[in-house]
Amino acid sequence: MSYQAKFRVWRGDAGEGELVDYTVEVNEGEVVLDVIHRLQATQAPDLAVRWNCKAGKCGSCSAEINGMPRLMCMTRMSTFAEDEVVTVTPIRTFPVIRDLVTDVSFNYEKARQIPAFDPGDAKPGELRMMQEDVQRSQEFRKCIECFLCNNVCHVIRDHEENKPAFAGPRFLMRIAELEMHPADRSDRRNIAQEDHGLGFCNITKCCTEVCPEHIKITDNALIPLKERVVGRRYDPLVWLGAKLGIVKKSEDTPSA
Amino acid sequence: MTEIERHSYDVVVIGAGGSGLRAAIEARLQGKKTAVISKSLFGKAHTVMAEGGAAAAMGNVNPNDNWQVHFRDTMRGGKFLNNWRMAELHAKEAPDRIWELEHWGALFDRTKDGKISQRNFGGHEYPRLAHVGDRTGLELIRTVQQKVVALQQEDHREFGDYEARLKVWAETTVTRLLVKDGRIAGAFGYVRETGKFVVFEAPAVVLATGGIGKAYKVTSNSWEYTGDGHALALLAGATLLNMEFVQFHPTGMVWPPSVKGILVTESVRGDRGILLNSEGKRFMFDYIPEVFKDKYATTPEEADRWYDDPDNNRRPPELLPRDEVARAINAEVKAGRGSPHGGVYLTVVGRMPGGAEEIKRRLPSMYHQFKELADVDITTEPMEVGPTCHYVMGGVEVDPDTAAAVVPGLFAAGEVAGGMHGSNRLGGNSLSDLLVFGRRAGLGAAQYVDSLGEDRPAPDPEDIERARAEAMAPFERMGGESPYAVHAELQQTMNDLVGIIRREEELVRALEALDKLRARVANVSVEGGQGYNPGWHLALDLRNMLLVSECIAKAALERTESRGGHTRDDYPEMSPEWRKINLVCRLAGDPDDPRVEIRRQEMEPMREDLLALFDVDELKKYLTPEELPAAVAAGDGEGASQKETAGTETEESGK
Numbered sequence: 001m002s003y004q005a006k007f008r009v010w011r012g013d014a015g016e017g018e019l020v021d022y023t024v025e026v027n028e029g030e031v032v033l034d035v036i037h038r039l040q041a042t043q044a045p046d047l048a049v050r051w052n053c054k055a056g057k058c059g060s061c062s063a064e065i066n067g068m069p070r071l072m073c074m075t076r077m078s079t080f081a082e083d084e085v086v087t088v089t090p091i092r093t094f095p096v097i098r099d100l101v102t103d104v105s106f107n108y109e110k111a112r113q114i115p116a117f118d119p120g121d122a123k124p125g126e127l128r129m130m131q132e133d134v135q136r137s138q139e140f141r142k143c144i145e146c147f148l149c150n151n152v153c154h155v156i157r158d159h160e161e162n163k164p165a166f167a168g169p170r171f172l173m174r175i176a177e178l179e180m181h182p183a184d185r186s187d188r189r190n191i192a193q194e195d196h197g198l199g200f201c202n203i204t205k206c207c208t209e210v211c212p213e214h215i216k217i218t219d220n221a222l223i224p225l226k227e228r229v230v231g232r233r234y235d236p237l238v239w240l241g242a243k244l245g246i247v248k249k250s251e252d253t254p255s256a
Numbered sequence: 257m258t259e260i261e262r263h264s265y266d267v268v269v270i271g272a273g274g275s276g277l278r279a280a281i282e283a284r285l286q287g288k289k290t291a292v293i294s295k296s297l298f299g300k301a302h303t304v305m306a307e308g309g310a311a312a313a314m315g316n317v318n319p320n321d322n323w324q325v326h327f328r329d330t331m332r333g334g335k336f337l338n339n340w341r342m343a344e345l346h347a348k349e350a351p352d353r354i355w356e357l358e359h360w361g362a363l364f365d366r367t368k369d370g371k372i373s374q375r376n377f378g379g380h381e382y383p384r385l386a387h388v389g390d391r392t393g394l395e396l397i398r399t400v401q402q403k404v405v406a407l408q409q410e411d412h413r414e415f416g417d418y419e420a421r422l423k424v425w426a427e428t429t430v431t432r433l434l435v436k437d438g439r440i441a442g443a444f445g446y447v448r449e450t451g452k453f454v455v456f457e458a459p460a461v462v463l464a465t466g467g468i469g470k471a472y473k474v475t476s477n478s479w480e481y482t483g484d485g486h487a488l489a490l491l492a493g494a495t496l497l498n499m500e501f502v503q504f505h506p507t508g509m510v511w512p513p514s515v516k517g518i519l520v521t522e523s524v525r526g527d528r529g530i531l532l533n534s535e536g537k538r539f540m541f542d543y544i545p546e547v548f549k550d551k552y553a554t555t556p557e558e559a560d561r562w563y564d565d566p567d568n569n570r571r572p573p574e575l576l577p578r579d580e581v582a583r584a585i586n587a588e589v590k591a592g593r594g595s596p597h598g599g600v601y602l603t604v605v606g607r608m609p610g611g612a613e614e615i616k617r618r619l620p621s622m623y624h625q626f627k628e629l630a631d632v633d634i635t636t637e638p639m640e641v642g643p644t645c646h647y648v649m650g651g652v653e654v655d656p657d658t659a660a661a662v663v664p665g666l667f668a669a670g671e672v673a674g675g676m677h678g679s680n681r682l683g684g685n686s687l688s689d690l691l692v693f694g695r696r697a698g699l700g701a702a703q704y705v706d707s708l709g710e711d712r713p714a715p716d717p718e719d720i721e722r723a724r725a726e727a728m729a730p731f732e733r734m735g736g737e738s739p740y741a742v743h744a745e746l747q748q749t750m751n752d753l754v755g756i757i758r759r760e761e762e763l764v765r766a767l768e769a770l771d772k773l774r775a776r777v778a779n780v781s782v783e784g785g786q787g788y789n790p791g792w793h794l795a796l797d798l799r800n801m802l803l804v805s806e807c808i809a810k811a812a813l814e815r816t817e818s819r820g821g822h823t824r825d826d827y828p829e830m831s832p833e834w835r836k837i838n839l840v841c842r843l844a845g846d847p848d849d850p851r852v853e854i855r856r857q858e859m860e861p862m863r864e865d866l867l868a869l870f871d872v873d874e875l876k877k878y879l880t881p882e883e884l885p886a887a888v889a890a891g892d893g894e895g896a897s898q899k900e901t902a903g904t905e906t907e908e909s910g911k
């Protein structure tokens with residue numbers, strides 16, 4: 001049942017580091033995070049790794065495993081051959097703090113710039129929304145903020161210079177979520193394009209492919225958002241029809 | 257000596273789960289300069305794992321529901337050991353807290369008429385849990401997280417600084433509360449990323465640190481749950497109560513070993529899932545306890561009718577309170593009727609009218625979890641499940657209305673606070689508890705700060721130095737044991753000797769073992785530097801886990817009865833005399849090597865109008881004759897017969 005696996009784990013901080021080889025026991029049913037924990041307990045007590053739930057719910061344990069952006073707690077060892085070397089490196093788009101832990105503050109800064117949910121004059125307890133109307137935004141709210149989509153998107157993965165002007169799929173999706181929220185009254189379409197870089201996205205769908213929550217980021221959030229932005233620019237009525245009386249017409253909400 | 261950063265706030269909240277964020281929002285809304293400190297990243301606290309829902313008697317699905325019914329269910333679930341005032345506030349305020357979340361952008365699942373939908377859960381008389389599929393905790397935490405951001409955006413507009421009045425200290429761990437002349441003066445901690453020390457000067461501290469599950473080997477809890485808040489409170493001179501009551505959730509995964517303990521949500525049972533033993537028998541019918549006999553179905557036929565016609569049928573016994581179901585599973589496994597990996601079967605196969613598709617829609621994360629982690633397709637195969645350490649009912653003793661602990665300036669809310677859930681928490685009552693008492697703690701802290709005026713205690717430099725030295729000690733000891741090894745042994749001890757079924761001789765052994773572990777905890781050493789060093793972090797958490805373990809074991813030994821989350825093999829009965837008693841822990845002895853001391857404290861009798869909500873015959877099962885309502889005691893049963901003619905529980909609450 002158990003066997004000795006070969007692991008290569010990136011160790012180091014800020015600027016410097018290297019891949020370190022380990023041989024470590026693996027038992028039936030284990031995931032990569034279990035093996036990293038065994039390394040901590042037996043060979044590398046100070047190996048830095050971020051995790052929390054170990055059940056794919058908190059989005060803390062993102063890393064690149066054999067080059068694939070994944071959650072360590074949801075990557076089963078049985079997906080590798082026993083003689084295969086498993087290489088674990090920190091996610092690439094964000095600066096390394098130590099070992100497998102990266103500085104993801106970029107994401108929290110972007111989150112802050114997107115104007116919050118705006119219920120208008122509705123009072124708590126008064127809202128009535130139908131299941132079919134909340135379902136679209138609910139899909140996006142499944143997001144566990146693992147930031148793997150932002151990590152993989154080529155717009156910022158190899159282009160540090162784009163970071164200030166691009167919120168990444170995670171936060172463009174947040175704009176889409178608020179746009180499709182049946183009770184929201186703001187209009188963030190203009191800032192999606194102007195401030196948060198929706199135009200950079202050329203719908204390669206790499207973000208959708210890595211999303212551990214299987215959210216159809218590109219098809220269900222980004223493309224519809226692009227259509228709405230176009231709609232607003234050339235034919236406000238098309239878009240207004242859907243939300244008439246709810247949206248503060250022709251009033252762009254500025255970034256926060 | 258490295259320099260220590262200092263920051264001043266009005267209110268410091270330790271913990272960024274549901275209760276901590278709700279407390280921080282409230283303190284900030286009251287105009288207080290507030291900090292929230294969290295061991296993990298913002299938005300990833302343990303609350304994110306909650307699945308089933310948040311209980312609130314909104315009456316959206318069954319209009320008969322109201323706060324009185326919810327109050328009754330909560331008291332019953334807790335076997336009447338709950339702080340009744342907390343249970344009352346909770347039942348009354350939970351609906352407003354849920355509507356408030358919706359007003360902040362939360363998107364709960366809906367009823368046909370567009371209201372927030374509510375689902376059935378163990379121990380709740382009516383469908384009561386607001387939910388979003390099986391990821392309700394994520395929705396809750398994301399919503400309060402986004403509300404924090406919304407407030408920061410307001411401050412940015414006003415002051416040009418997002419953090420002017422509300423700052424989140426992510427990945428920062430508090431290791432000591434600072435107390436000056438018996439009052440809170442601040443908190444001491446380190447930033448995990450750099451290992452640098454920080455002093456937070458603040459006259460009010462809200463503990464919202466969650467639970468203690470990591471003291472056990474098999475648990476649904478994450479690494480954050482090392483009982484920090486419980487220990488910080490003790491070390492600051494505050495008291496803990498009900499520590500013997502630990503909830504073992506009946507359904508944790510049992511296979512493969514690496515996922516043992518991970519939760520299988522109770523919604524599986526709320527949504528028609530049933531428990532079977534290895535003989536294929538639906539065994540829960542054999543385990544309906546006396547106190548619940550008239551409320552649960554006695555045949556599978558009646559139980560199955562209940563899902564569609566709850567008014568004319570009694571509920572399935574799979575939905576008994578958690579302690580009952582956990583004990584039943586334990587007994588089946590002991591009797592040799594368990595599944596291959598030492599659990600029992602839980603199945604939804606063929607149980608939903610919409611077949612496999614409906615299973616996937618109703619239980620998406622369970623489908624996903626079993627598929628990915630265990631290669632089990634729950635639409636065609638049963639799950640194997642067994643009890644897992646899930647929640648601690650015990651916690652910091654607080655004033656129900658303000659959440660104030662006995663140390664002035666200290667407040668506690670959420671899982672770290674005690675009293676609300678009595679001896680056993682009902683599913684769904686935690687998420688609503690976080691919101692109700694998180695808000696009250698934030699309010700209580702703000703009012704306390706106002707009451708101080710200019711008279712704010714300043715931290716003592718000597719205490720700061722002591723806290724620094726304590727935190728650095730594991731680096732200075734050479735050749736000590738690895739913290740990982742000591743932790744593993746602590747977990748094994750608690751699992752084996754202070755687990756779901758307890759007996760005197762084992763508890764005595766546990767206390768001896770903990771005594772020996774104390775010496776070993778004091779001697780662990782760590783390698784490497786201060787920057788993001790998990791070995792060091794664990795070494796510091798051990799002190800806390802050891803303290804709470806000692807509280808649990810001592811209180812468990814003291815309480816010679818069985819009730820809720822405390823089952824004594826040698827004292828299987830529930831005793832009305834014990835019901836009146838809270839066991840209260842505090843530290844005593846040498847401040848450098850303090851010991852847990854236990855005291856018995858009488859509970860305050862329940863208010864008459866709340867007592868009147870119960871049928872007298874039910875009260876008789878729990879209370880001593882002297883405690884029964886005056887009319888009954890005096891009139892010798894006359895009141896009781898009057899009540900009886902008022903009809904059954906369901907009819908009565910239907911009015």
Ligand SMILES: Cc1cc2nc3c(=O)[nH]c(=O)nc-3n(C[C@H](O)[C@H](O)[C@H](O)COP(=O)(O)OP(=O)(O)OC[C@H]3O[C@@H](n4cnc5c(N)ncnc54)[C@H](O)[C@@H]3O)c2cc1C
Binds near residue numbers: 392669670672
């Ligand atoms: C798998 C699972 C499912 C559940 N499902 C439900 C459900 O459906 N319904 C329900 O009502 N309840 C449920 N519960 C219970 C409920 O989720 C928890 O009781 C609740 O979330 C606790 O919230 P909290 O705010 O008290 O603390 P948490 O959300 O646990 O947050 C604790 C915070 O304190 C911080 N912290 C701890 N120690 C320190 C320290 N020393 N310094 C700084 N910060 C610190 C942590 O980093 C974290 O931010 C579930 C629990 C589990 C494990």
Ligand code: SF4
Binds near residue numbers: 200207208222
């Ligand atoms: S679809 Fe757009 S956002 Fe997603 S990875 Fe491609 S370019 Fe980036």
Ligand code: SF4
Binds near residue numbers: 146
């Ligand atoms: S959208 Fe998916 S990949 Fe992106 S942060 Fe959310 S969960 Fe992760």
Ligand code: FES
Binds near residue numbers: 056061071
């Ligand atoms: S540890 Fe939470 S997603 Fe992996």
